[in-house]
Amino acid sequence: AQTVTQSQPEMSVQEAETVTLSCTYDTSESNYYLFWYKQPPSRQMILVIRQEAYKQQNATENRFSVNFQKAAKSFSLKISDSQLGDTAMYFCAFISNNAGNMLTFGGGTRLMVKP
Amino acid sequence: EAQVTQNPRYLITVTGKKLTVTCSQNMNHEYMSWYRQDPGLGLRQIYYSMNVEVTDKGDVPEGYKVSRKEKRNFPLILESPSPNQTSLYFCASSLNWRAKEQYFGPGTRLTVT
Numbered sequence: 001a002q003t004v005t006q007s008q009p010e011m012s013v014q015e016a017e018t019v020t021l022s023c024t025y026d027t028s029e030s031n032y033y034l035f036w037y038k039q040p041p042s043r044q045m046i047l048v049i050r051q052e053a054y055k056q057q058n059a060t061e062n063r064f065s066v067n068f069q070k071a072a073k074s075f076s077l078k079i080s081d082s083q084l085g086d087t088a089m090y091f092c093a094f095i096s097n098n099a100g101n102m103l104t105f106g107g108g109t110r111l112m113v114k115p
Numbered sequence: 116e117a118q119v120t121q122n123p124r125y126l127i128t129v130t131g132k133k134l135t136v137t138c139s140q141n142m143n144h145e146y147m148s149w150y151r152q153d154p155g156l157g158l159r160q161i162y163y164s165m166n167v168e169v170t171d172k173g174d175v176p177e178g179y180k181v182s183r184k185e186k187r188n189f190p191l192i193l194e195s196p197s198p199n200q201t202s203l204y205f206c207a208s209s210l211n212w213r214a215k216e217q218y219f220g221p222g223t224r225l226t227v228t
Contacts, residue, residue, distance in 0.1 A: 101146050101209060102174070108157055
């Protein structure tokens with residue numbers, strides 16, 4: 001079974017600064033996907049970024065980028081130029097490419113962006 | 116607009132009173148699933164459905180039932196709710212089981228007293 005761990009329950013950052021959220025996972029599989037989801041106070045789950053394990057290049061979406069270290073089973077999210085609207089709960093998630101379609105989530109990191 | 120809808124959004128009920136949370140998607144997706152979200156635990160899958168009339172257990176199925184009689188609908192049934200089922204529930208769908216990007220509904224906050 002896969003596990004996903006987010007070791008930072010809460011973080012804060014000043015507006016316009018950069019913050020990195022950590023995520024580690026454990027799996028015996030070699031073919032999988034990793035995601036970061038954002039959950040603002042509205043509770044809606046919003047996909048921020050995805051990474052296919054077979055791709056060596058780190059994914060980037062505007063101000064959001066990941067540092068994917070497959071050997072270390074690490075998948076951190078970097079938010080550049082933080083904005084007040086980035087205040088949310090962030091979840092790291094894993095999904096196998098081979099066995100079903102179940103997302104395995106970490107426990108979440110609550111991020112507060114301060115003005 | 117392509118979306119997943121859930122009803123109700125909020126529900127307070129008492130122990131043992133049967134309830135159903137509805138989920139509907141308008142994207143003709145084959146795969147649908149239910150998750151519950153609890154503090155510190157993230158989201159955990161309750162049940163999933165690969166297609167009409169095909170359902171299976173996820174990680175935490177105890178105390179829940181589902182059915183998939185139509186492609187667009189995937190209701191979650193709690194026949195005898197208990198306080199430990201107080202949680203935030205999400206329905207999600209994807210094109211099929213190979214399509215890894217899933218679309219989430221807005222969530223249903225359930226409180227069982």
